[in-house]
Amino acid sequence: MTEQRPIAVLGGGSFGTAVANLLAENGHQVLQWMRDPEQAEAIRVNRENPRYLKGIKILPGVTPVTDLQATLDACDLCFVALPSSALRSVLVPHAERLTGKLLVSLTKGIEAHTFKLMSEILEEIAPQARIGVLSGPNLAREIAEHALTATVVASEDEELCQRVQAALHGRTFRVYASADRFGVELGGALKNVYAIIAGMAVALGMGENTKSMLITRALAEMTRFAVNQGANPMTFLGLAGVGDLIVTCSSPKSRNYQVGFALGQGLSLDEAVTRLGEVAEGVNTLKVLKAKAQEVGVYMPLVAGLHAILFEGRTLEQVIGLLMRGEPKTDVDFISTSGFN
Ligand SMILES: NC(=O)C1=CN([C@@H]2O[C@H](COP(=O)(O)OP(=O)(O)OC[C@H]3O[C@@H](n4cnc5c(N)ncnc54)[C@H](O)[C@@H]3O)[C@@H](O)[C@H]2O)C=CC1
Ligand SMILES: O=C(CO)COP(=O)(O)O
Known part of the structure; x- marks a missing residue:
């Protein structure tokens, strides 16, 4: 054609x-x-x-x-x-x-x-x-x-x-x-937020275990939110979900990652965005996503943590402490826990 x-x-x-x-x-x-x-x-x-x-x-x-x-x-x-x-x-x-x-x-x-x-x-x-x-x-x-x-x-x-x-x-x-237009599009929008966190983690010298944990828990969080909004979770296993999440959270070529990296180096959000001089959609997405997650009652600790650092005056140390000491959870949301005796 x-x-x-x-x-x-x-x-x-x-x-x-x-x-x-x-x-x-x-x-x-x-x-x-x-x-x-x-x-x-x-x-x-x-x-x-x-x-x-x-x-x-x-x-x-x-x-x-x-x-x-x-x-x-x-x-x-x-x-x-x-x-x-x-x-x-x-x-x-x-x-x-x-x-x-x-x-x-x-x-x-x-x-x-x-x-x-x-x-x-x-x-x-x-x-x-x-x-x-x-x-x-x-x-x-x-x-x-x-x-x-x-x-x-x-x-x-x-x-x-x-x-x-x-x-x-x-x-x-x-x-x-x-x-699945909704799922594909939602995946592309949500992953930008996690790329900011990933860039920040790299600037702070965190290791590969940390990066892997971040990407995987980001996927869990995105998918949980998407399901709440009526999307098909399977779409998040495809290129527009996990595929885009991996590249954006791994590459210094990603502008969202670059904003996170600059934040990790100690720049303010304004300084980081100005230094970039291009679009980093994750900053606005973070604001609306945090509000929406709260409104619909979806647990999104990474989104809440980044929001707390950027807009609520929390320190990175405080947020990391909260995230790591959060109550124990199961690994994958959509697998029934009835397998436990
Ligand atoms: N750059 C990338 O690697 C990718 C970007 N995207 C998405 O594509 C979208 C556009 O991003 P980029 O091209 O990368 O942005 P960019 O930062 O490279 O360029 C933004 C462009 O939009 C123009 N612009 C800004 N405000 C405008 C307005 N009011 N009216 C008309 N033009 C205006 C600017 O003049 C500039 O040409 C974003 O949503 C981004 O997430 C998606 C996949 C990959
Ligand atoms: O969406 C992208 C890659 O798939 C580009 O990401 P950035 O907007 O962070 O550069």
Whole structure:
């Protein structure tokens, strides 16, 4: 299935640029929309996005554009790689143009105040659009450098999944399909919080046992929350769950991990975010997730602990003490404890 019309990628950051290049590599004409005309002009002239993906050659099939209306009119398939804080405000003025389009969110965040995932916002803005998400262990720079990578496209709309697979499958990029849009998207949003904790642990010189404990307990916590919200826990065993959790909690290339690392080095949250200069979705997700977990009564000690350090004036030592001395629990939530005599 070849796309007859150009494909849109909304967002001029690192992930939008990496995905635009992948599509162009597969022979598609890509309109990459960004809000900054100077950035678009620089990419047009130099074929590089120096602020967000320095050193990566942007292929001729990618055209940087700044007219969102014209971009949406020209395309049927549209990937949305905007920060979660911007997605709604960018698209609301163009709601009518989205009817019938295939909108695929690449954004891994949760909206403050509404607790909506990005595809839910898309659905609300454009009820007549066809909606999907793409999520997985997908560091933008590694994709751009052609590291072998896999991801998940998730939608109830099977044809949408097939079109995204056809558009993105390539020599170094493999796309799996899932019908569990909610679970896939939730996994991508939640793991950012734990990447901050993992970065912090590394900066503090903690060992591999600690990292493994963190990742595994993070998975337990994420899954517990997801099940409470109605998601299928099995999805968390896939690329968009444990896969993304591993890469983001292990890689200094992850921006959330970098924020955590800077915090572990003693920087304040503001300093850490400023030093990064890119989107770290986990900071906002932490705030909304802590409130939601409390509201629905889901036990999320790692989320509560990081929140206490960043926003409630607790010290790391106090939080570690509380976590390690917490009452004994069973290992895996979803295995019945009736096996004990
Ligand atoms: N970079 C990565 O490795 C991956 C990122 N993602 C997700 O993709 C989303 C976008 O992230 P990145 O591209 O990495 O961010 P980035 O920090 O590299 O770039 C953000 C881009 O958004 C633009 N932007 C900010 N506010 C805007 C607004 N109001 N209107 C229009 N454009 C605006 C900025 O100008 C910049 O071009 C995030 O939700 C992230 O979690 C998902 C997978 C991998
Ligand atoms: O989502 C990502 C990898 O899958 C990218 O993570 P960061 O936003 O932390 O860089």
